[in-house]
Amino acid sequence: MGLKRPHRHSAIVGMxxxxxxxxxxxxxxxxxxxxxxxxxxxxxxxxxxLKRYPLRTVGGESVTLSSLKGQVVxxxxxxxxxxxxxxxxxxxxxxxxxxxxxxxxxxxxSIDEDRDNVDRFARIHGLKLPIVHDGPRGLARELDLQHVPxxxxxxxxxxxxxxxxxxxxxxxxxxxxxxxxxxxxxPLASGIHEGAQP
Numbered sequence: 001m002g003l004k005r006p007h008r009h010s011a012i013v014g015m016x017x018x019x020x021x022x023x024x025x026x027x028x029x030x031x032x033x034x035x036x037x038x039x040x041x042x043x044x045x046x047x048x049x050l051k052r053y054p055l056r057t058v059g060g061e062s063v064t065l066s067s068l069k070g071q072v073v074x075x076x077x078x079x080x081x082x083x084x085x086x087x088x089x090x091x092x093x094x095x096x097x098x099x100x101x102x103x104x105x106x107x108x109x110s111i112d113e114d115r116d117n118v119d120r121f122a123r124i125h126g127l128k129l130p131i132v133h134d135g136p137r138g139l140a141r142e143l144d145l146q147h148v149p150x151x152x153x154x155x156x157x158x159x160x161x162x163x164x165x166x167x168x169x170x171x172x173x174x175x176x177x178x179x180x181x182x183x184x185x186x187p188l189a190s191g192i193h194e195g196a197q198p
Contacts, residue, residue: 036152038165040144049142050075051158055107055132058119063107063130066158072104072182073154074175077140079110080117084167085149089127091172095179096129103156104183107132111140111148151175155182 036043051066065073076092078085089108096106109132110118118133134140140148153162153175162178164171 036160036163038146038150038163040146041142043160046143047160049139050152050154050160053139053142055109055134055139057107057130057132058115058122059130061130065154068105068154069158070103070156072099072156072161072179074099074104074106074179075152075154076106076108077111077145077148077150078108079112079148080121081112082148086121088149088167088172089121090125091176093125093127093129095176099179099183102183104179105130109134109139111136111138153179153182156185 036046039046041049052064054062054064056062065075074092074095076088078089080086092106092108096104099105106129108127108129111134112118113136115133118131121127122131147165149167150165151163152160155161161182162175164175166172166174
């Protein structure tokens with residue numbers, strides 16, 4: 001896995017990419033072929049891996065992304081040693097609380113080696129969102145992620161609608177706006193109950 005710790009290069013380029021994606025999304029339905037910059041495998045393979053990969057939350061729940069079809073899923077890869085990840089996690093927790101009753105979820109996938117660090121961070125910050133401890137050799141490796149934080153948003157059809165590695169205020173605002181738009185675009189699918197947790 002070519003995973004790198006976060007750095008500040010290409011901040012302006014990254015913000016332009018986020019802005020272009022957001023403007024395009026607000027203009028109409030998301031494109032089916034969202035580029036997966038920061039993922040080292042082919043987009044078709046990445047989507048296959050995302051749909052079948054089993055995730056287990058620290059609360060003991062098992063879930064696959066294909067089982068969440070009908071919901072908007074924000075899949076955030078993070079680590080307790082990653083400064084930008086630590087800063088954005090409380091905001092993602094707030095986004096999850098907002099989306100839960102509207103057919104949206106945030107799943108935080110930790111690539112930490114040591115689960116104790118994940119548990120400690122979640123406890124200190126009072127995080128309520130579902131956290132998956134997957135380690136550095138799990139899904140992040142399967143996708144050959146190039147850096148963290150990295151966020152993938154799946155629409156209600158399970159298709160990749162948005163990706164970002166921006167974790168500053170503007171990046172989180174763009175992510176939140178995109179997710180709210182995806183949640184509002186279609187009615188809540190039947191069979192998904194308000195407040196249900198993965």
